Every structure is written in structure tokens, then in C-alpha cells.
Amino acid sequence: MRLALAHARAETANLGRYPGYSVPTIAFPAILLLLFGRTFEEGEPQRLYAGFAAMALLGVAFFQFGVGIATTRTTPWESYLRTLPVGPATRLAGRVLSALVFAAATVAAVSLVAFTVYGVRMVPWRTVALGSTLLVGCIPFALLGIAFGYWLSPRAALPVANLLYLPLAIGGFLWTRPTEDVPRSVDIASQMLPTRSWMEVLDPVATGDHPVPLHHVAALTAWGLVFLALAWWGYRRDEGERFT
Structure with a gap:
């Protein structure tokens, strides 16, 4: 765990030195909520808040990991790190922890807009519960980002x-609640997406309208295990191609 924390600190410090990455990553979702939130609010500011926060974390997971890993894994520094006596589990854990740092900052920016502009009000324990659910729930997507970061070329x-x-955000109904106007086939297809399971867990935590659906918790956990396997496999594949 100590090595994973050290790797996470180094990764976070490295990304923090590039304002071109850190500033848009943290500020863009909050700006998007400020400009377009009224369109999707539908009298449910707590759900709107949870959905936009989830979308923000989805961006951190995909662009920090997916794009970041793909563009840096062939650099001399990355090659040097591969020579150190550290297993892939430690490297993957460090990257996930680094993502959680940026995730927390991104959620804080979205929270500022949600609470000041849209009048979101939550008791302290519900705010903590929602924040915890957001951060834990984004781990499968961070693992997905890691997976295609190791499987895809920098150009791809x-x-x-x-x-x-966008398809995962829209298809998972992160912005709006599915209504009776949505065709049944679309709703069924949506429920097969990991983002839909995430939103179905976030919704009751944010609003308190109904219990957390345990089958969606199980589905999100299963997706996390699949993405973990893909990330591990991609890491080993890349290591085998370039270091054997």
C-alpha cells in the first residue's frame, strides 16, 4: 500500500504540473452544469447534482486514464518505471488513487455550482454518503479507462x-430521469450499461426517494471486476510486447 500511495502522489503531482489538463478537468463539468443545468433539472436538483457529478468523474476516468496512459506508456519515464520491482497491482492501485484526487476536486467544483445556483440542499450525512458513492462508483470506470489505455494506441x-x-452519459440517463415516453427496448438496453447502474444507485442516495436497488449495486460491482480483468490483461500484454 505504501508503494501504491507513493506512485499515486507522483502521478498526481505530474498531472498537476499541466494546467492544460488539470484546469479543464476540474472546471469544465461545473461550467457545463452552470450553462445547461436548467434544461435538465425537471424540479429534481439533487438528482441533477448527482448526475452531473457522475458525468464529471466519468470524464476524469476516461481522459486521465484512457488517454493519459495511452500517450505516456511508451515514454522513457514509463519504461524506467517498468524496470522497478513493483507489480501491476501496485501500479493500477496508484493510478486509481490518483484519479480519486482529481475526482474529489471535480466534484467539489460541481458541488459549488449545485449548492449556490440550483439551491441543492442536503443534510450533512447525505452529502457524505453521496460523495462516497460517487468516488467508489467511479472506480469501475477508472479501471475501464486503464484498460483501453493499455489496449489502444495513442492515436486511437x-x-x-x-x-x-457521451453515449455512456446519455444512455445511462445521468442527466434526466427515464420517463414513460422512453421506449421499453431503450430502457432495457440502458439498464445493461454500467452508467445506468451507477445512476440508479446515486439517485436514492441523493434524493432519499426510495431504497438503493441492490441488483444495480451487484451489476456495478460485476462491471468493475470485468474492467479490472481487462486492465490487468492489457497491462500484462503491453509488458510482454515491450519488455520480453
Whole structure:
């Protein structure tokens, strides 16, 4: 764990030195909520807050990991790190912890807009519960980002991140609640997405309207295990191709 924390600190410090990454990553979701939140609010500011925060974390996971890993894994520094006596589990844990740092900052910026502009009000324990659910829930998506960061080339990583980002956000109903107007086939397809399971868990935590659906908790956990396997496999594959 000590080595994972050291790797996370180094990764976070490295990304923090580039304002071109850190500033848009932290500020863009909050700006998006400020400009377009009224369109999707539908009288449910707590759900709107949870959905936009989830979308923000999805961006951190895909662009920090997916694009970041793909563009840096062939650099001399990354090659040097591979020569150190550290296993892939430690490296993956360090990257996930680093993502959680940026995730917390991104959620804080979204929270500022949600609480000051949209009048979101939550008792302290519910705020803590929602924040914890957001951070824990983004781990499967961070692992997905790691997976395609190791499986894809630097040129392919950014297009794939963009192609996955919006469909997962829209298909998972992160912005709006599914209504009776949504075709049943679309609703069924949506429920198969990891983002839909995440939102179905976040919604009751944010609003308190109904209990947390345990089948969606199980589905999100299963997706996390699948993405972990893909990330581990991609790491080993990349290591085998370049270091054997």
C-alpha cells in the first residue's frame, strides 16, 4: 500500500504540473452544469447534482486514464518505471488513487455550482454518503479507462474516449430521469450499461426517494471486476510486447 500511495502522489503531482489538463478537468463539468443545468433539472436538483457529478468523474476516468496512459506508456519515464520491482497491482492501485484526487476536486467544483445556483440542499450525512458513492462508483470506470489505455494506441485512445463518454452519459440517463415516453427496448438496453447502474444507485442516495436497488449495486460491482480483468490483461500484454 505504501508503494501504491507513493506512485499515486507522483502521478498526481505530474498531472498537476499541466494546467492544460488539470484546469479543464476540474472546471469544465461545473461550467457545463452552470450553462445547461436548467434544461435538465425537471424540479429534481439533487438528482441533477448527482448526475452531473457522475458525468464529471466519468470524464476524469476516461481522459486521465484512457488517454493519459495511452500517450505516456511508451515514454522513457514509463519504461524506467517498468524496470522497478513493483507489480501491476501496485501500479493500477496508484493510478486509481490518483484519479480519486482529481475526482474529489471535480466534484467539489460541481458541488459549488449545485449548492449556490440550483439551491441543492442536503443534510450533512447525505452529502457524505453521496460523495462516497460517487468516488467508489467511479472506480469501475477508472479501471475501464486503464484498460483501453493499455489496449489502444495513442492515436486511437482519444477518439475511443470521446465515443464512449457521451453515449455512456446519455444512455445511462445521468442527466434526466427515464420517463414513460422512453421506449421499453431503450430502457432495457440502458439498464445493461454500467452508467445506468451507477445512476440508479446515486439517485436514492441523493434524493432519499426510495431504497438503493441492490441488483444495480451487484451489476456495478460485476462491471468493475470485468474492467479490472481487462486492465490487468492489457497491462500484462503491453509488458510482454515491450519488455520480453
